[in-house]
Amino acid sequence: MSVSGKGAARVGIGGPVGCGKTALLERMLPRFGALGVEVAVITNDLVTDEDARRLREKRLIDPARVVAVEAGACPHTVIREDPTLNMEAADALDRRFPMLDLILIESGGDNLASTFSLDLVDYWIFVIDVAGGDDIPRKRGPGVIQCDLLVINKVDLHAQVDVDLARMMAEATQVRDGRPLIGTSCRTGEGIDAVVDAIRREVLFADVLQPGAAEA
Amino acid sequence: MSDPSAEAVLGLLTSLRLGDGQFPSGAFAFSGGLETLCADGHFARGDLGAFLMGQLTGRWLPFDRAFVEAAAAAHDDADRLAELDETVDALTVGDLQRRSSQRAGRALLGVHARLGTAGAADYRTRVERDGLPGHQPIVQGAMLAASGLAISQVAACAAYGVLSSLCSAAVRLGKVSHLDAQAALVAVHPALAAALARPAPPLDEAAAFSPLTEIAMMRHDARPSRLFSN
Numbered sequence: 001m002s003v004s005g006k007g008a009a010r011v012g013i014g015g016p017v018g019c020g021k022t023a024l025l026e027r028m029l030p031r032f033g034a035l036g037v038e039v040a041v042i043t044n045d046l047v048t049d050e051d052a053r054r055l056r057e058k059r060l061i062d063p064a065r066v067v068a069v070e071a072g073a074c075p076h077t078v079i080r081e082d083p084t085l086n087m088e089a090a091d092a093l094d095r096r097f098p099m100l101d102l103i104l105i106e107s108g109g110d111n112l113a114s115t116f117s118l119d120l121v122d123y124w125i126f127v128i129d130v131a132g133g134d135d136i137p138r139k140r141g142p143g144v145i146q147c148d149l150l151v152i153n154k155v156d157l158h159a160q161v162d163v164d165l166a167r168m169m170a171e172a173t174q175v176r177d178g179r180p181l182i183g184t185s186c187r188t189g190e191g192i193d194a195v196v197d198a199i200r201r202e203v204l205f206a207d208v209l210q211p212g213a214a215e216a
Numbered sequence: 217m218s219d220p221s222a223e224a225v226l227g228l229l230t231s232l233r234l235g236d237g238q239f240p241s242g243a244f245a246f247s248g249g250l251e252t253l254c255a256d257g258h259f260a261r262g263d264l265g266a267f268l269m270g271q272l273t274g275r276w277l278p279f280d281r282a283f284v285e286a287a288a289a290a291h292d293d294a295d296r297l298a299e300l301d302e303t304v305d306a307l308t309v310g311d312l313q314r315r316s317s318q319r320a321g322r323a324l325l326g327v328h329a330r331l332g333t334a335g336a337a338d339y340r341t342r343v344e345r346d347g348l349p350g351h352q353p354i355v356q357g358a359m360l361a362a363s364g365l366a367i368s369q370v371a372a373c374a375a376y377g378v379l380s381s382l383c384s385a386a387v388r389l390g391k392v393s394h395l396d397a398q399a400a401l402v403a404v405h406p407a408l409a410a411a412l413a414r415p416a417p418p419l420d421e422a423a424a425f426s427p428l429t430e431i432a433m434m435r436h437d438a439r440p441s442r443l444f445s446n
């Protein structure tokens with residue numbers, strides 16, 4: 001059962017500008033498609049619908065299933081203090097596409113303090129990337145600490161930016177008291193299946209509802 | 217003066233809660249044409265007070281107020297609300313302006329439905345099922361009244377919401393400071409209070425005329441990049 005009481009499960013994807021949130025969506029959408037999971041996307045671009053257009057143009061899902069919500073120059077407000085317009089957009093998607101399993105909500109990109117309202121999402125992912133510096137987990141931002149799943153993206157770049165990836169992952173695990181995190185590269189595809197599986201397990205209960213589907 | 221009654225204090229507290237920027241109304245995503253006015257060079261730092269005054273005297277007082285108060289009076293009569301809703305729709309000419317008012321109104325209705333405000337879930341069902349527009353002044357008036365405010369409080373609360381969201385948009389557009397915004401509010405409040413002490417215009421005389429912002433909202437739709445919904 002979703003936070004909406006009925007309809008599709010709602011998953012937030014937050015994290016600083018440029019960490020790879022849209023790239024992660026672009027990697028996950030075909031995977032969900034192959035698994036038969038019905039998905040729609042809400043973007044909260046800072047300046048209108050750049051991300052929404054990117055997703056629609058690539059035809060990774062039906063363009064009608066991608067909706068842009070303006071953030072009024074306040075990307076954190078639209079997901080935290082006043083998620084009303086996002087909730088309304090998600091309700092409208094549920095009405096329009098009753099078969100939806102999952103609505104992915106990409107935040108406009110903000111600082112490490114941004115968290116998602118519990119009225120808006122059932123589960124949320126915070127994305128950071130190795131190129132942003134290996135000290136990010138140590139800064140203990142609420143986003144990094146409180147999210148249900150931390151994704152450390154751009155692992156392919158760790159050598160170029162002198163980041164000790166193993167240590168960064170270990171520190172992140174430590175500040176999160178052992179709660180889940182996954183290293184990904186949207187360039188090579190590394191770790192993407194693990195993120196998709198986490199969403200299917202934690203939000204869609206795929207292992208319970210579709211026994212055997214985990215091997216699919 | 218005698219001590220205020222608990223009932224009066226509760227009314228004040230309800231007004232403060234519903235008029236607070238913390239109330240999740242979705243209003244922060246709307247600039248009411250201000251973003252385009254700024255981009256077109258029609259708005260400078262010192263203009264906020266005059267801009268607010270223009271929005272009040274050109275639009276809110278002669279138009280929105282009449283519907284806000286009528287909806288407040290009819291808050292438990294969904295058929296009458298539907299009629300008022302369709303009238304606002306017919307009288308709102310600009311396409312983006314009409315869509316924005318619907319979007320803000322429906323979002324507000326969704327919040328009140330989740331909060332369990334009387335009549336909200338029913339009217340929301342009608343908006344979805346019968347394709348009613350769900351315009352902002354109608355939803356605002358009905359929901360403020362259903363939350364327990366008297367008509368005069370409904371009008372003050374709704375007007376304050378408009379002013380406060382325009383101020384907040386101006387601050388976020390980087391055009392005015394937070395103190396400029398307070399000064400502008402202080403400057404326009406006496407005129408607003410005086411106007412609210414007189415009756416609202418009758419519904420069949422309700423009309424708005426604020427050409428510069430109306431044109432700005434029409435032009436807003438065509439902007440390639442924008443922060444606000446209108």
Ligand SMILES: Nc1nc2c(ncn2[C@@H]2O[C@H](COP(=O)(O)OP(=O)(O)O)[C@@H](O)[C@H]2O)c(=O)[nH]1
Pocket residue numbers: 015016017018019020021022023024109153154155156157184185186187188
């Ligand atoms: N090398 C590398 N680049 C990436 C990766 N993920 C995203 N990028 C690049 O990082 C930039 C920002 O990505 P984007 O998805 O737009 O970030 P968003 O602002 O978080 O949505 C783009 O140029 C992407 O191609 C990755 O895993 N590795």
Ligand SMILES: [Mg+2]
Pocket residue numbers: 021022023051106
């Ligand atoms: Mg993006």
